Amino acid sequence: MNLKLLVLLLVLPFMASEAHFNISTVYIKVQTGITNGHKFFSNIGRSLSSAKESFNNLRKEGNFFGVLKQKAQDNALQALQEICSADTNREAREVLEVDRFNFVLMTPCQNHTYSLGDPQNFWTSSAFDRKKKTVILVTGWLTKANNGQLPILECISDAYLCRNDVNFVFLDTAFYMVTFYDWAALNTVKIGTDVGKRISALKNIIPSNSIHIVGHSLGAHIAGVAARTYTERTGEKIGRITGLDPAQPCFNKGGSLKGVAKGDAQYVDIIHTNPGVLGLMESIGDSDFYPNGLNPIPKGCHSSVCAHGRAWEYYAESVYPGNEGSFLSTKCSSDESFQAKDCSGNQIPMGFAEKSLDTIGNYYLDVNEVAPFGRDHNYKEMSCATC
Ligand SMILES: *[C@@H]1O[C@H](CO)[C@@H](O)[C@H](O)[C@H]1NC(C)=O
Ligand SMILES: *[C@@H]1O[C@H](CO)[C@@H](O)[C@H](O)[C@H]1NC(C)=O
Secondary structure (H helix, E strand, O other), X not given: OOHHHHHHHHHXXXXXXXXXXXXXXXXXXXXXXXXXXHHHHHOOOOOHHHHHHHOHHHHHHHHHHHHOOHHHHHHHHHHHHHHHHHXXXXXXXXXXXXXXXXXXXXXXXXEEEEEOOOHHHHHOOOOOOOOOEEEEEEOXXXXXXXXXXXXXXXXXXXXXXXXXXEEEEEEEOHHHHHOOHHHHHHHHHHHHHHHHHHHHHHHHOOOHHHEEEEEEOHHHHHHHHHHHHXXXXXXXXXXXXXXXXXXXXXXXXXXXXXXXXXOXXXXXXXEOOOEOOOEOOOOOOOEEEEEOOOOOOOOOOOOHHHXXXXXXXXXXXXXXXXOOOOOEEEEEOOHHHXXXXXXXXXXXXXXXXXXXXXXXXXXXXXOOOOOOOOOOOOOOOOOOOOO
């Protein structure tokens, strides 16, 4: 039996009771469950019952995971892409209530939450330090785990709060990004435009080049739209965008949605960790980093979901003080040398480290299978800021 069909058949009985789901949404629902099951898949040793615990809201799919094998997972992703590419001109189906999104300024001692509808109070609050750079993290689709925790947020915020030398802001898109992927992809433009408008208010408060947006998956494309909106409104470009495995589905070549790309900010760096599957393979930034080359599944991962998440795991690691140079990468001058993993150009670090426009190009590096991932890891004793 065709695996795709198998996925559908397995999931349908669980879906049937939910009247608002129809076939076209089933795959996306499957994907929701799969992503929420990330921890389960990456910890095969864990028992199904403990996995279930963390997927409380997805109890039905929890059963489903018990029988779902790796193959089926990647197959569902493929199905998703087919759905996406078939219908990219469709209008967004729901009106976004952007005022329900929040900017959260995180400090070691306190989180300050402000509605996106009220940016002025945020940027002018005493918690916001105008002398520091500002990093805005935008997560992608389905990064919220059911227990309310966001592994990506925890990882990256822990790292930045350890440094404590930037205003670390998280864009909380709440439940909007956990519905279906194609819907979310189509709304990327809307969300990004709204975020860009709110960030434009920063123009009079801090220099444009001190704004850095870090986006994972769809969040990378939201970052691109937000940055372009900022430029339209202010005539200036924000300093930097870091795209962490920018999402591929619905952003395929020829698709109608314009994803993040060089030119959106003064510098755009991209980390590709699941090229050609959940993430884009094409180089789209000023510099594009390919840990593990064009292999979509790095050593240590057994699924695309795991690989897609590696981008933020690597990035977070590079943010810790002393780790800035731990992912040294080598520029490749040709496709041939890239394919052969035989690169001999200049070396620059992937991730946190500042980059300049004389470092554009495609970069290759090897990484470890498990953390610490960086091969040039600096094992200095780390001291983090405390409350
Ligand atoms: C499936 O659901 C989508 C989203 O709610 C809707 O636009 C579409 O018309 C539905 N299709 C069918 C066949 O009911
Ligand atoms: C801020 O929010 C994050 C994410 O919800 C949480 O993990 C962290 O403990 C909070 N920090 C403080 C100081 O309350």
